[in-house]
Amino acid sequence: MRRSTASWGFWKTLRATSRSELPKKAPRAEKWRRAMHLASFQFPLPVLSSAMLRKRAAPQETRMAQGSPLSRLKHSEAANGLALISPTALYAILLLAAPLLTILAYSFFKDGYLTVIHEVTFENYKAVWTDPIFRAILLRSLIVSGLVTLVTVALAFPIAYFLSFHVRPDRKSLWLFLITIPFWTSYLIRVFLWKVILGYNGVINSGLKSIGLIGEGQLIEDPLQMLNTVGAIAATLAHAYAPFAILPIFVALEKIDRSLLEAGQDLGESRVMTFLRVTLPLAMPGVVAAVLIVFIPTIGDYVTPELIGGGKLPMVANMIQAQLLPLDNKPMGSAIAVSAMAVVALISLAFVFANRRYLRGPK
Amino acid sequence: MKLPSLRIYAFAYLAFLYAPILLLPIFAFNDGTIIAFPLKGFTLDWFSQMFANDTLGRAVRNSMIIAGSTAVLATAFGIFAARAGTRFSFPGKGPIMGLIMLPLVLPEIMIGGSLLLVLLAIGIELSILTVILGHVLIATPYTIAILNTAFASLDRSLEEAAYDLGEGKLSTFRLITLPLVLPGIISSMLIAFTISLDEFIIAFFLAGNEPTLPTYIFSQLRFPKQIPMIMALGTCLVLLSIILLTIAEYVRRRGLKKTGAKDTGGFL
Known part of the structure; x- marks a missing residue:
């Protein structure tokens, strides 16, 4: 289910971008986009598609953004998305990923009376x-x-x-x-x-x-x-x-x-x-x-x-x-x-x- | 309705799902100290005993604080994630979303246990605050699932129109996006509230000495004398959950109608 929601979000964005921006693009970009669109139909694996996405997101940003590199970065889709997800992601990293890593680390420690001895052991x-x-x-x-x-x-x-x-x-x-x-x-x-x-x-x-x-x-x-x-x-x-x-x-x-x-x-x-x-x-x-x-x-x-x-x-x-x-x-x-x-x-x-x-x- | 046997099976399945819950009111009003047939008579004693119980009162207050905070925080985190997930593509989206959604399948004891280790290691005292931390973690994936539908059914041209007409990012969100996803937000808050209200394991690990409703119920289950009162309490809790869920479902459907999306089913 998790995978399907993630890839569904990807689908939506991909479809939306290709629909709304196709007519304005140069022919080469259009071809590239169409090819990507088709390719992702063939391989709808999230891993694959996110890799492809990164490839095709780059030229688009250079075209769209104007002004200093900083403002370009600020207005890129990737930066926007990352900024928006960061509170939730940070929470999950601090309170989920870090504790799970802690439990992994603890499993290699020694138990002393009322304390934990930080010494790696199997x-x-x-x-x-x-x-x-x-x-x-x-x-x-x-x-x-x-x-x-x-x-x-x-x-x-x-x-x-x-x-x-x-x-x-x-x-x-x-x-x-x-x-x-x-x-x-x-x-x-x-x-x-x-x-x-x-x-x-x-x-x-x-x-x-x-x-x-x-x-x-x-x-x-x-x-x-x-x-x-x-x-x-x-x-x-x-x-x-x-x-x-x-x-x-x-x-x-x-x-x-x-x-x-x-x-x-x-x-x-x-x-x-x-x-x-x-x-x-x-x-x-x-x-x-x-x-x-x-x-x-x-x-x-x-x-x-x-x-x-x-x-x-x-x-x-x-x-x-x-x-x-x-x-x-x-x-x-x-x-x-x-x-x-x-x-x-x-x-x-x-x-x-x-x-x-x-x-x-x-x- | 080509296959009537399938329909009969479906109704039997529903009956099987609901049968245990239907026992709650039966024994909550039964005038007998043991939970067994035949029934004795009608009484309201168990309910009055429930209202007179001080520890239970404290547990209810704690649970309400925890569930209320969880509902607000988890929904806020859910809004960020669902918006980012449905609107933007960014590097690392799959792994990040995967981590956020992980509590959906991770056994709760892993979450409760690992959080306990960390909190004790950095010396944070266990309280209802620490329970909130854990509950937000497990409720957020559900809020994201609900809010994803709300954000995905949003027509992007409405926002673009607002930008074109000179609104900024924030004011567009406040004036256009928020009203359209509001039903989703309310419904996700209600669901998060229900999840937190019912959650036992994490509260059991992280509440310290503070009782919450589920941990209080768990502590009373070993005393046969208390069982009829727990049945009365259970009746109230189940009723409350059903009311909250019905409101959530009602709001969700109204929201879908508003955005003109097709109703594809339940919360998940």
Whole structure:
């Protein structure tokens, strides 16, 4: 999603400039611009396009600006854009990039009592990766996140498909609104409600008891033991992240040119085959985005393992929190956090790489 | 409506999304100390208990200050970034925007944990101020997502006309751009407010001894006696969130109508 917004902004500017300025330009510049425009259709990769942009922005500035070099610089598009973004960028650098680098640095430091010894060492990582508890917790986190991602995306796809293809256009935003509401309302309370639902004396068990399904001599002897299981954690997280998966898939489906589907059917494919060979591949960028946007945050979830797992089934975030706050071993906590994020990043990259043929964009 | 089964599935999915939330009011008014069926009777005790609670009062006040500041600051940062992102191209745009949007996918514990390390290292005392710092960070990407739509649907010729008619940069922004993106700004402030109001992990790491609503709720969840009151509190919170979101959505749609843009969907 992030990439698409960035490249979309780029598209807009590119289109706008080419539209408004084309007639005034010299023929050579026009040719160059057209070529660039075409080329960027072929390779709509943000990296590539920003590089090209820099190349073509330079001659334009010299033409447009008059006066001293300083005022030319002040009026260039790049300077304007950079000046405008600088407050937000500075904030992100100071409060996001710098702290993340700090956590990376801390992971190589030694822990002294109440202090941190600034001495580079790999001991933390050695301790983390040889610790069977860490490996078990990381594995559990990956399994839970994988399960949650699978369930959420699989359940979300039909909804996104329904929204995009079967809902009247003027109703779409109402549906999206209804779907996103639960996502914005108190996460903590929603997670806790699952504890209430699944608990030993919870809604399901007491409900079954009151209709006579649970009890001595009944269908089920003892109340169901649902809390403190990986399944319960996964169910809760899947519920919490459901809208996260719908939105990117919906956006990808909306972008599909409907005439492609008609073409598929005109050429004799069945509805199912058209879906498999046209719709699904074109929706894959959305599916990949949905997978990442669910998988990465769920791995770092703290609340659900704590409440639903009863603290007995910790995930990585619980381990990080324990090291950072109660145990106050900041280098160790940092090493765990960095290790976990590195594993997540590797898996995500591998996933993106495996799906690279869907992400290339229109040919 | 070619596939009725898909429609049924969609409604079932909505029901699944809402089912847990619907339990809140049921047990908030239930005259029983344990959260279980069958229901006992109607009571307003839990609500009066809620209003009489002093710590809760302080948590509410803290949360309102944090959420209000976050809404204003995150939206201000969002305006800068969305304007720069939709209007200008500049070197390093991809990486810069990437960094700003990173909190969308980064687990909150990474943000809370890393900020905690830095704040402790430079010796800043934890307070609601430090929570605001963290919340602005996570709310800004959402405000940018909303404001991007607002700025992208802006007709640039209107601004150019204002320049041609002799207005300066600032006055054009104030007279032309701002009124047109105002719905987007209001809607993004409401969303940022809701995000901050609900955020737990960062507040848990950075609030020090000050309670916020989510950290207060979290601390009470281990006392079974307090649960009915938490259900009442949850009912109020969810209602408040829904009201804020509905206003945000209403404003957003009006704004889209004003600029004549096509409504492409929700907030993101």
